[in-house]
Amino acid sequence: MNAGKLARLSVSILVFTGVWWTSSGTFFEEAIVPSPVSVAGKLGEMIWNTELFAHLGASLRRIVLGYALGCVIGIVVGVATGAIRLARDLIEPPLEFCRNIPPVALIPLVVSIFGIGEIGKYFIISYASGIAVLFNTAAGVASTPQIRVRAALCLGAHKRDIFVRVVLPSAWPHVLTGLRLALGFSFMGVVAAEMLAADQGIGFLIMQSTNIIAPAEMFVGFLMLGSFGLITDQLFRMTIHRLMRRYMIPMA
Amino acid sequence: MSWRVLRLEGVGKDFTRADGGVAEVLRDVTLTVERGSFFTLLGPSGCGKSTLLNIVAGFEGATTGGASLDDKPVAGPGTDRTVIFQDVSNALFPWMNARENVEFGPKMARLGAGERKERADTYLRLVGLDADAGKFPFELSGGMKQRIQIARALANDPDILLMDEPFAALDAITKKHLQVEFRKIWSETGKTIFYITHDIFEALLLSTHLAVMTAGPKAGIKEVFQLDLAEPRSPSNPDFAAMYSRVETLIDEEVQRMRAR
Numbered sequence: 001m002n003a004g005k006l007a008r009l010s011v012s013i014l015v016f017t018g019v020w021w022t023s024s025g026t027f028f029e030e031a032i033v034p035s036p037v038s039v040a041g042k043l044g045e046m047i048w049n050t051e052l053f054a055h056l057g058a059s060l061r062r063i064v065l066g067y068a069l070g071c072v073i074g075i076v077v078g079v080a081t082g083a084i085r086l087a088r089d090l091i092e093p094p095l096e097f098c099r100n101i102p103p104v105a106l107i108p109l110v111v112s113i114f115g116i117g118e119i120g121k122y123f124i125i126s127y128a129s130g131i132a133v134l135f136n137t138a139a140g141v142a143s144t145p146q147i148r149v150r151a152a153l154c155l156g157a158h159k160r161d162i163f164v165r166v167v168l169p170s171a172w173p174h175v176l177t178g179l180r181l182a183l184g185f186s187f188m189g190v191v192a193a194e195m196l197a198a199d200q201g202i203g204f205l206i207m208q209s210t211n212i213i214a215p216a217e218m219f220v221g222f223l224m225l226g227s228f229g230l231i232t233d234q235l236f237r238m239t240i241h242r243l244m245r246r247y248m249i250p251m252a
Numbered sequence: 253m254s255w256r257v258l259r260l261e262g263v264g265k266d267f268t269r270a271d272g273g274v275a276e277v278l279r280d281v282t283l284t285v286e287r288g289s290f291f292t293l294l295g296p297s298g299c300g301k302s303t304l305l306n307i308v309a310g311f312e313g314a315t316t317g318g319a320s321l322d323d324k325p326v327a328g329p330g331t332d333r334t335v336i337f338q339d340v341s342n343a344l345f346p347w348m349n350a351r352e353n354v355e356f357g358p359k360m361a362r363l364g365a366g367e368r369k370e371r372a373d374t375y376l377r378l379v380g381l382d383a384d385a386g387k388f389p390f391e392l393s394g395g396m397k398q399r400i401q402i403a404r405a406l407a408n409d410p411d412i413l414l415m416d417e418p419f420a421a422l423d424a425i426t427k428k429h430l431q432v433e434f435r436k437i438w439s440e441t442g443k444t445i446f447y448i449t450h451d452i453f454e455a456l457l458l459s460t461h462l463a464v465m466t467a468g469p470k471a472g473i474k475e476v477f478q479l480d481l482a483e484p485r486s487p488s489n490p491d492f493a494a495m496y497s498r499v500e501t502l503i504d505e506e507v508q509r510m511r512a513r
Contacts, residue, residue: 145339145343147339151335151343151401154334154408154410155334155404158360165345169345
């Protein structure tokens with residue numbers, strides 16, 4: 001990062017924090033929007049008594065497991081729907097229907113089926129991430145350029161070679177796009193699920209703070225979501241950049 | 253495989269249009285391509301040249317008649333016939349570097365690593381890209397990519413190269429260089445070339461045989477020439493110029509006929 005860019009980044013963060021700070025206690029009551037200082041104090045306190053780690057750990061565990069499950073299912077079913085006509089005709093219509101139902105809308109049903117335990121949360125996150133991965137993977141597999149397949153046929157590739165060495169690598173950039181989108185959906189899914197039914201997690205922390213009138217805790221929750229989303233997305237981009245060197249696909 | 257001629261006999265091709273009607277693209281195309289010749293199919297845009305090439309490649313079946321090598325009918329794609337596509341960005345494997353692209357055919361033939369490397373070296377050198385073997389397609393210009401595609405095809409040692417306007421998307425200078433170089437490659441490797449173009453100049457510069465097509469629909473062969481032009485071929489040679497205007501007249505007739513319809 002060059003000096004000019006660093007300076008602009010600092011200004012941007014300073015202005016953002018400044019607006020927050022000055023609006024707290026003036027534009028908004030401090031009991032609703034606490035100042036950065038009291039949020040920082042709360043953050044220190046929650047780190048000190050390890051309460052934060054319990055919430056963070058619960059949310060991250062749900063995300064990791066739910067996301068992993070969603071990705072595996074999404075890729076497997078996505079490849080099948082993209083490559084096999086029968087699978088596409090059978091699977092796609094109900095999925096096209098389901099993708100319009102936001103994961104949040106399913107929470108009441110999931111809670112009545114699975115209760116407030118962990119399984120329901122894994123389900124919500126897997127559903128949210130799985131759909132994104134599935135549709136991107138299927139689109140990637142189905143959009144392999146015809147002439148690339150034809151070129152491989154001329155070079156002596158058999159059906160299996162075509163699938164493994166041409167179709168799957170051609171789909172890979174689409175799959176990665178799906179995986180990255182799904183990561184964002186996992187964060188949304190976990191927070192929604194925890195807000196409605198949980199006794200731990202960042203979503204629960206935010207929801208509970210209004211009940212016990214602890215605004216600083218809510219903002220600690222925002223801080224965690226923002227920073228963890230940022231960190232995981234950066235990690236994801238770095239990993240993709242390494243994996244995608246061969247494609248030179250710019251990932252925005 | 254020792255074949256003598258590639259034959260197209262009474263080839264006709266119909267497509268079902270989106271509205272359910274039938275588009276008759278090709279009608280009764282009969283051609284003989286001698287082994288080792290540089291055979292060019294020249295015709296106005298949309299006359300079905302690519303369709304004919306796809307039939308020879310085995311990507312599409314003919315509605316009537318068909319292609320055969322000697323008496324063996326073409327039943328599908330095969331390693332004896334390799335297509336060079338115009339859309340080289342999609343034809344190459346973008347996740348493989350130049351060398352890996354060229355080694356794809358030998359790999360499919362289950363050759364050992366040593367022989368694969370040797371073949372890649374040979375053909376990358378032949379197309380003048382031995383120094384760029386480690387580069388990926390996105391790092392190469394259109395002309396360089398087309399060279400890779402040619403090397404990739406040759407590394408598989410096909411009998412016939414089927415070329416679908418391979419240089420049409422290149423800039424004029426690159427195109428001219430590649431034409432000259434490719435003619436050299438043809439004479440060095442002795443491959444049979446089945447070449448498609450709508451560029452009269454290119455056809456006369458490269459070919460030993462030239463078939464001019466009629467305008468579609470129901471396109472067929474208008475006239476076939478054997479080109480014994482003075483070497484090196486040049487538009488300033490009188491025989492080249494005479495041939496050019498003769499072919500141009502034929503093409504103009506077809507374009508007029510198409511417009512009149």
